[in-house]
Amino acid sequence: MYFYTKFPLNMYAIIDCNSFYASCERAFDPSLIDKPLAILSNNDGCVISRSKEVKALGIPMGAPLFKYKTLIAEKNIQIRSSNYSLYGDMSERVMKLLEDFSPEVEVYSIDEAFVKLPYSENYQVVGLHIKQYIYQRTGIPVSIGIAPTKALSKAANNIAKKFPEQTQGCHVIDSEEKRIKMLKWLPVKAIWGIGVGNTKRLENKNVHTAYEFTQLADDWVKRNMSIIGLRLKKDLEGKPTIQLEESVVHKKAIATTRSFEFTFSDRENLKERIVTFASRCAEKLRGQNSSCNVIMVFLRSDRNKHNNVYVRSKRVLTLPYATNSTLIINQYALKALADIYKPGIAYKRAGVILTGLVDTNALQLDLFQNENPKHKKLMAAMDALNGKYGVQKIKMGNQDLQRTWKMRQAYLSPEYTTKFKDIIVLNCATI
DNA sequence: TCTGGGGTCCTAGGACCC
DNA sequence: TCTGGGGTCCTAGGACCC
Numbered sequence A: 001m002y003f004y005t006k007f008p009l010n011m012y013a014i015i016d017c018n019s020f021y022a023s024c025e026r027a028f029d030p031s032l033i034d035k036p037l038a039i040l041s042n043n044d045g046c047v048i049s050r051s052k053e054v055k056a057l058g059i060p061m062g063a064p065l066f067k068y069k070t071l072i073a074e075k076n077i078q079i080r081s082s083n084y085s086l087y088g089d090m091s092e093r094v095m096k097l098l099e100d101f102s103p104e105v106e107v108y109s110i111d112e113a114f115v116k117l118p119y120s121e122n123y124q125v126v127g128l129h130i131k132q133y134i135y136q137r138t139g140i141p142v143s144i145g146i147a148p149t150k151a152l153s154k155a156a157n158n159i160a161k162k163f164p165e166q167t168q169g170c171h172v173i174d175s176e177e178k179r180i181k182m183l184k185w186l187p188v189k190a191i192w193g194i195g196v197g198n199t200k201r202l203e204n205k206n207v208h209t210a211y212e213f214t215q216l217a218d219d220w221v222k223r224n225m226s227i228i229g230l231r232l233k234k235d236l237e238g239k240p241t242i243q244l245e246e247s248v249v250h251k252k253a254i255a256t257t258r259s260f261e262f263t264f265s266d267r268e269n270l271k272e273r274i275v276t277f278a279s280r281c282a283e284k285l286r287g288q289n290s291s292c293n294v295i296m297v298f299l300r301s302d303r304n305k306h307n308n309v310y311v312r313s314k315r316v317l318t319l320p321y322a323t324n325s326t327l328i329i330n331q332y333a334l335k336a337l338a339d340i341y342k343p344g345i346a347y348k349r350a351g352v353i354l355t356g357l358v359d360t361n362a363l364q365l366d367l368f369q370n371e372n373p374k375h376k377k378l379m380a381a382m383d384a385l386n387g388k389y390g391v392q393k394i395k396m397g398n399q400d401l402q403r404t405w406k407m408r409q410a411y412l413s414p415e416y417t418t419k420f421k422d423i424i425v426l427n428c429a430t431i
Numbered sequence B, C: 001t002c003t004g005g006g007g008t009c010c011t012a013g014g015a016c017c018c
Helices: A020-028 A052-056 A065-074 A084-098 A123-138 A150-162 A176-185 A196-204 A210-214 A218-237 A267-287 A326-340 A374-389
Strands: A011-017 A037-040 A047-050 A078-081 A105-109 A112-117 A142-147 A170-172 A254-264 A290-301 A312-323 A347-359
Touching (some): A011 A123, A011 A150, A020 A047, A020 A084, A037 A052, A084 A105, A084 A112, A123 A170, A142 A150, A150 A218, A176 A210, A210 A218, A254 A290, A267 A326, A267 A347, A267 A374, A290 A326, A312 A347
Parallel strands (some): A037 A078, A142 A170
Antiparallel strands (some): A011 A142, A254 A347, A290 A347
């Protein structure tokens, strides 16, 4: 109904890397190609990326590793620990290549980007070209959905993924007939932005497909699913409502949180962890040239231990002035920790989150309280050294200097693209 | 024995101001 | 005998995403 007679000048494409982490591993280790391959979360806890062979074996996203040990052995499933420096670097390469097709690129996540495509007579050809272009230069296979709105392109991408043979990995919505056919096929729970809560609500109202969702009254949607739901509905109707967010805006929150391999209760260990998390946050903060006004520290017990009460405590502190000094941030992090720490609780997870972020260059100095100017120089020196010799080489005195807090990463691959010692060596034999 | 981590946005309700 | 109303800002909590 909102479609132009001649198709709109701009179409949105979503480019989504297939099983991204698994594909990164395969790009550097061809022996993994065509074998079932699963990538694990931090601490090798659960499965967070699955090749299509692993999906076919019925291992769900987020599956705890220990529950599938037998199946993994039986089916000879290959597993790898997360190698985020590799994935982050490969992601940057893919995103950079997309800029060759349009100046308007929104990096939506580590493995997905929206691109506003310039007018074309044949978007299927454009899509297949992008797919091939990325694959040739990175070894990463992608799926592409192209449509007049972002929500429709996400849905089209579902189709490209589900029917790779028919679509060749790219599906285009360029007519009202295709839009309606797709929405009638798409179950509500698969709509981008409809979570479990909304799915339940809609199914109670006997709404089961995306098409039925678009037939609801606007005011009902607004009332029950907020302005977000209404925008989504418009987008699915083919009226561009969810805009491309291009500018690389600074993050509005910076977090470092971890689960521990074991639970523990003693104050000294927690202090060390919190200082380490806070230091890492401060580093990320300076990395985007921001300062923070607010710090939050939380502690949690093990939510999977049902015989215990699930303890979740947090403390939010507002700083006297915006800062990005590790020293100040650590000091307040420890203060927050002292407020919530209770002896005798088996803590399993902790984290530090910085919010109230502002641009450091635009800082207003507090009239009475501001930072020791030496901090700025010290931080700059620390960042420079850590940049040169590796993350966390320079630490605060109260951090774990012996590196006893290692994550469990039993199946880690080399950092092929970001460490000199891990660069692949080719042996060329002359015949 | 063993279950991840890092984000975004919206809303309701309270505090406060004029 | 009587006790406004509107606006803004902030925060906690929820929902959702990958």
